[in-house]
Amino acid sequence: MISIENVTVQYPNGQLGLRKLSLTIPGQHLVFISGPSGAGKTTLAKLLALRIRPTEGRITVADNDLDELQGRQIARYRRSIGSIFQDMPLLENKTVGENVALPLLINKNVKTDMIQQVSNTLDVVGLRNKLNYSPIDLTDSEQQRVRIARAIVTKPTLIIADEPTINMDPQLSIKIMQIFKRLADRKLTVVVTTHDRTHLADPRNPVIEMQGGQVFDAMQGVVRRRAR
Ligand SMILES: Nc1ncnc2c1ncn2[C@@H]1O[C@H](COP(=O)(O)OP(=O)(O)O)[C@@H](O)[C@H]1O
Ligand SMILES: [Mg+2]
Structure with a gap:
């Protein structure tokens, strides 16, 4: 479970990314963060990935109080989560397999079965057959699956x-969202920001609506779940 209490993010130019945002994100679900451009979705995603820190307020992820993490703990936390951001491109001079192997090398948990681990993971996104391809030779949606x-x-x-x-x-984006749903079925906590409303109809996936750096209707998705 993720808890966000009274979080404000003010960027150096004075712009507010989030305004006293409080919300709870249930664990082991696929949870959508939706809302128009400028709502604060990316700011929230960056906070959870510990890429930025709040100006005010408190964030707890599982049992980690993110405010208390310092030095090496920050790097360790960042490595412990899976993040997919637009500004984290694939390395074009490496193969698909090498790109996927990179976090294993950085985490220094290389095992003799690294190739197996990479192939199995590519299986999850349906790209085992692209192991030795260059990312340049994949479609945009395949590249996104490699990032996943x-x-x-x-x-x-x-995640x-x-x-x-x-x-x-729409068809490709449904396929991508299905991958996230399968991960949530495996008890992972998956937080996905989107302003694509076609994905928000499934009542099993809580939706947190944001607007102007605040929650628009935090309980909507959760209430709908319970109502069933
Ligand atoms: N690096 C930044 N510097 C200044 N203002 C920013 C920065 N990033 C986002 N903002 C502002 O914070 C608000 C929320 O932005 P953002 O989190 O990117 O929203 P969303 O992802 O929902 O479009 C917007 O008003 C945006 O202009
Ligand atoms: Mg954004």
Whole structure:
């Protein structure tokens, strides 16, 4: 479970990313963060990935009080989650398999079965046959699936994806969201920001609506779940 209490983010230019945001994100679900452009979705995703810190307020992820993490603990926390952000491109001079293996190498938990681990992870996103391809030779949606594989190869319990289906046609974006749903079925906590409303109809997935750096109706998705 993720708890966000009274969190404000003010950027150096004075702009507010979040305004006294409080919400709870249930664990082991696929949870959507939706809302119009400028609502604060990316700011929230970056906070959860510990890429930025709040100006005010408190964030707890599982039992980690993010405010208390310092030095090496910050790097360790970042490595412990799987993140998919638009500004984290694939390395074009490496193969798909090498891209997916990278977090394993960085985490220094390389095992003799690393190739197996990478292939199995590519299986999850349906790209085992592209192991030795260059990312340049894949479609945009295949590249996004490689990024998902790279995010989950270390078996994190929390995945954060910021607008993972942006610019994708509806059919492909449904396929991407199905991957996230399957991960949530395996008891992972998956937080996906999107302003694509087509994905928000499934009552099993809580939706947190944001607007102007605040929650619009935090309980909507959760209440709907309980009502069934
Ligand atoms: N690096 C930044 N510097 C200044 N303002 C920013 C920065 N990033 C986001 N903002 C502002 O914070 C608010 C929330 O932005 P963002 O989190 O990117 O929203 P969303 O992802 O929902 O479009 C917007 O008003 C945006 O202009
Ligand atoms: Mg955004």
